[in-house]
Amino acid sequence: MTAEPSAAPSAALLRAALLAVAAALAGDRQPVLVREWADALELHGEPVGYRYLALVGVERGPAESGFDRVTEALTEARWTAHRWSGPTGGTGWATAKRAGLELTAHQGRGVGVLTLGGHTPVVFVPGREGLRQPLYTLSTGPGVLCPDCQGWGICLICEGTGRSHSPGSFGYGRCQCWAGQAGPGRCVDCAGQGRITSYSPPWTRRGHGLPDSAVARSAPRPEPTPATALDALADVAHRPCACGDLRCHWQLARTRTELRITGPCQACARPRSYAFAPPPAR
Incomplete structure (x- = not known):
């Protein structure tokens, strides 16, 4: 099997870039590197490259519920940013690119966590650098x-x-x-x-393991109260899906009665959902 190329340059660059933006948004709240991982890329069953990914979280207080500061921080850090808002109040999305890196920022409903998820281009193994992305x-x-x-x-x-x-x-x-x-x-x-x-x-979705849009979602069982919303995210991000894969596009939403973390599994598309009692206000 072809060996994985050194992750140090690309993974370290991505990690530093995400944490720099997160630090500019965190104030006195320490940003957290929630998880780092790599996607293998194959061609005809042979590994030809790897893409490196990272997820960073920033806990936000009541005075920081606005989303405008996110795109400002991205622009100040020389990312080319684009923002769009979700269909309900209190949500925000932004995407940005810089030197081949790509980033997605998401703020869920209610006071909670801003997540910054980023990835590098595929780093090809020696001898396969001519392949397209x-x-x-x-x-x-x-x-x-x-x-x-x-x-x-x-x-x-x-x-x-x-x-x-x-x-x-x-x-x-x-x-x-x-x-x-x-x-x-x-x-x-x-x-x-x-x-x-x-x-x-x-018929295409069913044939390839993607649930119908009307698939029933089971109610999540109550979880222990986390110390912070970031602790809840870090816990969930390291739980495997029923298919065994960890990859999931997590979104957070917080109300007066619960902190909900949801997302589709990226390997099998199974809906996943976890409900926590709201952590104490900070």
Whole structure:
């Protein structure tokens, strides 16, 4: 098996960049590195690279419920930031890019935690540096990876060239992906999207392990009261899904009666949810 390239340069750069933004937003509240991990990227069953990811949390008090300071801090740190707000009050989303790194900031409803999740480009192993970047790896983007192209978005038979390597297989030297609706060189199964999402047809979702949008969600069982909202997030982020995977797009929401942490598993798309009694005010 091909050895994983050294994570030190890319992972350390990402970690430092996220913590720098978090520190600018934290005030007297210490930001926490919740978790770091890596996505392996394969081509024809062979590992060809790794993408490094990190999740940082900042606890926010009542006077810090506004979201404007997030995009200001990103801009001051020389990120190119874009902000949009959620459909309900008290939520906020922002994305940003800088020198190949990508970041998503999320603030849930109510007083709680601002999360900064970031990832590097795929770092290819020696000898495979000429490969293009995939559209997605396991931890990035909505839905689950397309089982055919594994997030590349390209036809892996011809590796996106549209040319057949098997004489006579389709005619005129063309790969079979020419018959797909997305066009030559693109994955036929996901139409070049790289993901099977909640917007995909129901039969496609069921066929690839993504639940129907109407799937029933079981009520989360009550959890012990955490010392802080960050402690609850750190606990949940290290709990595996029923499928065994840790990757999940967590979101936090806090009311007067509970702290709720929810998200879809990135490996099997199973909805996950945990409810904690609200931690003491700080």
